[in-house]
Amino acid sequence: MRHLLSYSVYQDLSLFGDDPGATLGGMGCDGLELLTSYGPPDMAYADLTETVHLPYAPDWLAAWQDRPADMSEEDSLYFMYGRGREDVVTNVTRAIDAASVLRPAHGVFHACNADIEEIFHRRYTRSDDEVVRELCDLMNTVVGGMHGGEPPFRILFENLWWPGLRLLDGRGFDILRDRLEFDDWGICIDTGHMLACLPTVSETDGIDRLLDVFSGYSDDLIGRITGVHFHWSATYAYRTTFEERDFEPPASRFIADANSHVMNIDRHLPFTSVRCRELLDALRPDYVIHEMPGSEAGILEDFRKQRSLLP
Template sequence: MNFSLHDCDLSLFEHDWNKVGSFLHTHGLDGVELFIDHTPLPDFPCGVVKGVHLPYWMGKHRAWVDESAFHEDMDENERFFLFGGRDRQDMITNFINALENAASINAEYGVFHVAYVEPHHVFTRNFEVSDIEVMDSTAEFLNSSVALLSGREPPVKLFFENLWWPGLNLLDTAATMHFVDSLEFENWAFTLDTGHLMNAIMNCTDERHAIDSVLEVLERYPEDIIGRMEGMHFHCSLSGDYQMQVAKSGVPAGYHELPFHERLVAVMEHISKIDQHMPFTDERCKEIVDFVKPRFLTHEFETNSLPELDRKLRTQIQALCRERE
């Protein structure tokens, strides 16, 4: 399951990693996919960590292609949140430090988003860039970073995750293949995020239809690409109606006058309504897993309490294990 070192997650288990381990065992899970960044890691029993989720800097594409973005007048917290550093080299250094953190706890993979979105874009979907442009800048950033590492390969396998923003959204097979061909290293694979793909499709409002839509997209890919989908973030998102409604409404009134923290809260509340992270309830969800056959399946939910997390895990695991009638 997904997990972090933030208090919102640790407090569910009273900051006791033994309780985390017992909870995993109860649900038949092998470990956690832990969110980490470039900062030094605290002490914790790393054996429970199977993989990590690397940080996502939403505006990295813009800063990478136009370094003047680093010098815009903005709050320092906003600058780092968007760009991941003070300049290109700082961005690369922070990324490499995150990779080294992942290697230090023997993570088997590190999830990385190949996507670009400025905070106000999430309301309008007027992105002003193409998938290919984002993939090209991301490939250049990755190639530049990895070239500085021992053996010119990342120390943990990079798992590229699809989002519904410009970049790797999996809707265009040719664009995906273009990204793959742009990489200058071999230690990579994909993480298929089922909910994110539903968000990208945009018309998913019913679980059975959403499952069919995901399978339809996957069937467009050759076997070698499906074989590279070694990870899976497994959850359901049926926000098609909401997405269409909000895209017509545009940016909320007064949004641009708010301080960064308040703008960020508004953005995250909106994103949570798009990216619902609900458990699958229909046993046909197993068709997605059977089609991809991932090495690692992460039950990825957002929860506010341990009973809620317990319920969502039980619901989805039961759907996966239930025999079809």
């Protein structure tokens, strides 16, 4: 397994000192998974980047179904991939093309949707199946326009807690397998996102619950798991007590509030129990991506802490 650190094009490399490669190597880190954007990345990242995380627009279905929320053009790009179906295809294509110059082994794509009206809700109108089917239609359209009908690098579909690919069982995976029209795709399991679907309050309980989920996976699903976003998040208390609210304009302020809400659900903390290695033993990924922005200790210290628990 290759161990990577999650980073982004919005962060410069000064965190890693004068020799970033040596700093990462000294931590037991093989490189970066880089969150990219819609334009060409700074090639200073190229030698350090092994995989990429493509940009995510939470309510892309609003634009895909030609019912966009009223917001600025810039907010529309980052929240919906644009203002209509054509925009969505154009901007997802732009994101893939922009990341391809880094020659990544794979690119991660969030496979869910959060209706803007329901971000601060606990129950959602859309079914997981509907969102995954629509996602397949989107990706078939995007990739169908690429050379040979395949993406320039493998696309990994990642689970979240919003409607879509939650991967608490194999149903969403089965839809991907049956409906995607290209071959170079796989799965990225995000442990923290999955924990946000489960009533867990302790690390031991959380690991046990994740292992219970993984034990139900088919060999076909396990075989498609290329990457794991590895982090710990116990937010059941917040998820069951936050004040529900509907969308209120202006969109820019609501989105800022939503970002804070998401951070309260998705904490991105390091595991502290050596039992976390059982999760990787069950999934057997090629890449373990340590997503570590959640602690005041800082991402390097959190990476070292979590990495020390693993072979």
